[in-house]
Amino acid sequence: MWTVSLFVSTILKQHGCEEPRKYPHKDPLLGLDYWRAQREAAQKSQWLPTSKRLFAKYGKTYEVNNLGQRMIHTMEPQNIQSVWATNFNSWGLQPLREGIAVPFFNHGINTTDGDFWRHSRALVRPTFARIEVANLGFLEKHVDRLFDQLPIDGSTTDLQPLFSCLFLDSSTDFLFGESMNLLLPDQRQECMSFIKAFDYCLYGLGHRVRLGSLRFLHRDKRWLASIQVVHEQVDQYIEKAIRSIRDTNGSDELAKKADRYVLLNEMAKQTQDKLDLRSQILTVFMPGRDSTAHALSNVFHVLARRPEVYKKLREEVLLHGDAKLTFETLRSMKYLQWVLNEGGKDGKSPIYVRKGDTVMASMWGLHQDRDIWGEDAAEFNPERWHEMKPIWTFVPFLGGPRTCPAQQLVLTQNAYVLARFVREFERIESIDPNPWTKARRIGFQSKFGVKVKLVRAVSHN
Numbered sequence: 301m302w303t304v305s306l307f308v309s310t311i312l313k314q315h316g317c318e319e320p321r322k323y324p325h326k327d328p329l330l331g332l333d334y335w336r337a338q339r340e341a342a343q344k345s346q347w348l349p350t351s352k353r354l355f356a357k358y359g360k361t362y363e364v365n366n367l368g369q370r371m372i373h374t375m376e377p378q379n380i381q382s383v384w385a386t387n388f389n390s391w392g393l394q395p396l397r398e399g400i401a402v403p404f405f406n407h408g409i410n411t412t413d414g415d416f417w418r419h420s421r422a423l424v425r426p427t428f429a430r431i432e433v434a435n436l437g438f439l440e441k442h443v444d445r446l447f448d449q450l451p452i453d454g455s456t457t458d459l460q461p462l463f464s465c466l467f468l469d470s471s472t473d474f475l476f477g478e479s480m481n482l483l484l485p486d487q488r489q490e491c492m493s494f495i496k497a498f499d500y501c502l503y504g505l506g507h508r509v510r511l512g513s514l515r516f517l518h519r520d521k522r523w524l525a526s527i528q529v530v531h532e533q534v535d536q537y538i539e540k541a542i543r544s545i546r547d548t549n550g551s552d553e554l555a556k557k558a559d560r561y562v563l564l565n566e567m568a569k570q571t572q573d574k575l576d577l578r579s580q581i582l583t584v585f586m587p588g589r590d591s592t593a594h595a596l597s598n599v600f601h602v603l604a605r606r607p608e609v610y611k612k613l614r615e616e617v618l619l620h621g622d623a624k625l626t627f628e629t630l631r632s633m634k635y636l637q638w639v640l641n642e643g644g645k646d647g648k649s650p651i652y653v654r655k656g657d658t659v660m661a662s663m664w665g666l667h668q669d670r671d672i673w674g675e676d677a678a679e680f681n682p683e684r685w686h687e688m689k690p691i692w693t694f695v696p697f698l699g700g701p702r703t704c705p706a707q708q709l710v711l712t713q714n715a716y717v718l719a720r721f722v723r724e725f726e727r728i729e730s731i732d733p734n735p736w737t738k739a740r741r742i743g744f745q746s747k748f749g750v751k752v753k754l755v756r757a758v759s760h761n
């Protein structure tokens with residue numbers, strides 16, 4: 301503990317910072333006052349405003365006692381860069397995350413450090429390689445199905461659950477080799493029990509993270525039953541992957557047949573230990589479950605309220621006529637990239653790293669910092685990207701060795717869906733008077749969805 305305190309102090313001194321201010325606890329022993337206030341803020345969907353208020357009051361780096369453990373909250377780019385890149389090897393997240401998800405899963409890419417983590421990273425690399433990312437063919441089918449679900453009579457629709465289905469369909473396709481096909485109406489009911497169970501597993505995980513070392517207090521039969529449902533489904537995919545590997549003697553026939561990498565098949569070539577495979581695939585599926593859908597939903601939440609941005613976006617996309625939307629075409633659409641960047645500025649929960657002490661980095665706080673982004677930091681302003689080339693001040697996917705391996709995939713897929721959308725619809729109007737409010741769950745989901753009216757384009761030529 302002493303060494304780590306010293307280390308934290310050293311980092312702070314290196315960057316000319318003072319010792320962090322301390323949260324004035326009423327309960328200095330366990331910090332239960334702080335813990336309760338956080339829980340209450342989350343229950344009232346006030347977690348983000350509360351976090352903003354705390355940074356404003358105690359500074360961009362401050363210290364709390366979180367259930368008996370020293371926790372440093374920071375929104376300073378230098379500290380984030382130091383922990384996740386410059387001094388990467390001095391920090392780890394295994395002590396904090398290990399065991400927290402058991403019995404849901406054990407070891408995987410985002411719960412380990414060191415050799416196991418390096419091995420897991422190498423395992424996922426081919427799936428997220430540039431050539432796979434550029435393969436937009438398989439997403440096209442899912443987007444076509446999404447459009448079939450949208451009303452043609454101008455009635456109201458909520459885009460948020462539809463985007464969730466879209467990215468669940470596409471991610472199960474490339475992670476498990478089999479799409480859930482939630483956008484096919486007759487399949488939806490069957491998969492809903494899995495989705496509900498999976499979401500309850502995530503809810504339980506969030507609770508256990510908040511409980512920290514007191515997680516033994518978490519007793520919830522529904523959580524255990526939900527884990528069972530998820531395991532049964534995932535085990536079926538695992539059985540199939542192992543069978544195919546055995547049938548083809550581990551050849552690349554599978555990849556050839558599927559016309560792309562399927563992550564589970566790649567993993568099954570390395571190990572056929574079913575429990576290991578289950579943990580590995582769940583720890584990739586978990587961050588992939590909803591994050592892309594929420595990022596895109598949040599962009600549409602703004603677009604529905606900012607017709608001038610939508611119009612400009614549409615003008616840019618229509619310049620390309622009916623040309624096939626390739627990786628390169630999408631990259632060349634500057635304004636579309638700015639809109640997605642601006643969406644990324646709003647997103648993603650804070651993340652933890654710990655070595656004795658815990659550092660909790662607030663990307664949201666960093667991305668809203670007026671000292672970096674100017675007076676309009678909290679506004680949606682795609683034009684700011686004309687000038688800005690931020691590095692550690694803009695980290696929606698983090699940076700350094702643990703950067704999100706799916707970053708290019710997410711950006712390309714979101715660009716593709718956005719471009720298809722603006723080609724198809726001339727206007728999008730919000731019919732929801734509520735401001736964007738974070739839902740009470742892991743990630744940045746809109747509490748009130750994205751309820752809109754869509755006006756189809758007569759012709760986009």
Ligand code: HEM
Binds near residue numbers: 409411648
């Ligand atoms: C908008 C969408 C996404 C955002 C903003 C995002 C952001 C991030 C961030 C900030 C991290 C590092 C923090 C942490 O460890 O918790 C991370 C890690 C990770 N993400 Fe993503 N992510 C997104 C989508 C995805 C998707 C779709 C997948 C997979 C299909 C994915 C897979 C992973 C994995 C496996 C890690 C762990 C990497 C490691 O520990 O080495 N992410 N992501």
